[in-house]
Amino acid sequence: MLDILGTIGGNVLSLPGILGLALGMMTRKLWLGALMGGVVGVIETLIFAGWQLAHVETLELVIAIVVGVCAGSIGTAIRLKGATV
Amino acid sequence: MAEDNRGRIRRIWDWFWSPIPVLSVGFTLIAGFLAGILFWGGFHWTLELTNTEEFCTSCHSMETNLGEYRQTIHYNNHSGVRAICSDCHVPHEWNHKIKAKVMAVKDVYHELVGTIGTSEKYEAHRLSMASAVWKKMKESDSRECRNCHNFAYMDFTIQEARAASEHQRAIDNNMTCIDCHQGIAHSLPPDYLEEYQKVTEELSAQAAEPLEKHAAAGDDIRSFLQNSTD
Numbered sequence: 001m002l003d004i005l006g007t008i009g010g011n012v013l014s015l016p017g018i019l020g021l022a023l024g025m026m027t028r029k030l031w032l033g034a035l036m037g038g039v040v041g042v043i044e045t046l047i048f049a050g051w052q053l054a055h056v057e058t059l060e061l062v063i064a065i066v067v068g069v070c071a072g073s074i075g076t077a078i079r080l081k082g083a084t085v
Numbered sequence: 086m087a088e089d090n091r092g093r094i095r096r097i098w099d100w101f102w103s104p105i106p107v108l109s110v111g112f113t114l115i116a117g118f119l120a121g122i123l124f125w126g127g128f129h130w131t132l133e134l135t136n137t138e139e140f141c142t143s144c145h146s147m148e149t150n151l152g153e154y155r156q157t158i159h160y161n162n163h164s165g166v167r168a169i170c171s172d173c174h175v176p177h178e179w180n181h182k183i184k185a186k187v188m189a190v191k192d193v194y195h196e197l198v199g200t201i202g203t204s205e206k207y208e209a210h211r212l213s214m215a216s217a218v219w220k221k222m223k224e225s226d227s228r229e230c231r232n233c234h235n236f237a238y239m240d241f242t243i244q245e246a247r248a249a250s251e252h253q254r255a256i257d258n259n260m261t262c263i264d265c266h267q268g269i270a271h272s273l274p275p276d277y278l279e280e281y282q283k284v285t286e287e288l289s290a291q292a293a294e295p296l297e298k299h300a301a302a303g304d305d306i307r308s309f310l311q312n313s314t315d
Contacts, residue, residue: 003188006185006186010184048180084104
């Protein structure tokens with residue numbers, strides 16, 4: 001459990017959380033924000049695995065994608081709520 | 086003038102999301118950029134403060150392992166290089182580091198409830214604490230050891246004969262630092278070999294291909310040595 005919480009925290013404060021949020025704020029389309037966040041999650045996991053699929057932990061990949069999708073969606077919601085353009 | 090019936094929280098919420106016509110885009114961007122630098126700098130600086138030896142050993146329950154560590158070569162040695170707590174227990178990579186920091190919250194809890202508050206309690210938990218660290222190190226191919234040590238950087242000709250032959254054996258058998266160097270910084274509990282065996286068996290059972298995926302460095306050296314002998 002602690003391991004999962006740590007992984008979630010690490011991703012929220014890393015690329016999926018921060019870059020995912022920033023990318024989500026660049027669009028008004030929810031699906032696009034979520035997609036960009038998810039892609040960042042995949043890329044981040046690959047970066048930390050040294051671009052070798054054999055080193056990718058499934059749980060870490062799933063958590064990174066979920067955090068990225070959530071962050072991207074929140075970013076889009078912020079754009080919709082807080083900007084008129 | 087119409088009376089505002091909104092509650093305080095609602096008014097703050099509406100104010101937060103309403104456009105501010107007095108600020109230009111440039112001003113907002115520059116102010117946001119500066120605020121971002123200040124926030125991130127402060128956050129990172131605070132995080133680094135939690136990596137200091139003073140911070141790690143400020144808890145009463147850390148006194149025992151601090152005393153043990155001070156008797157080891159990682160504290161005092163001929164080269165004058167020191168590895169402090171965070172060098173071995175906190176990963177350098179951002180994602181792994183944040184994960185370790187989040188997981189370290191449990192240490193604060195155990196300090197507060199006094200789980201290892203006395204030497205008797207400490208000894209009672211020594212094996213389980215050591216086992217948890219061994220498991221983490223075995224899983225990560227001793228990642229934190231390798232921030233300083235690497236088979237590729239070793240000159241076996243200037244190592245003691247036994248060390249050189251053991252390191253060669255480690256490369257040949259895809260072993261990792263913690264396979265031999267348990268107790269390098271803290272005293273070993275009784276029955277530690279049986280416990281370490283249990284850890285390795287558990288990890289082997291979990292992995293479909295037991296730890297071979299971590300052997301990239303060893304593979305490089307082995308292929309180099311094979312080519313040299315050919």
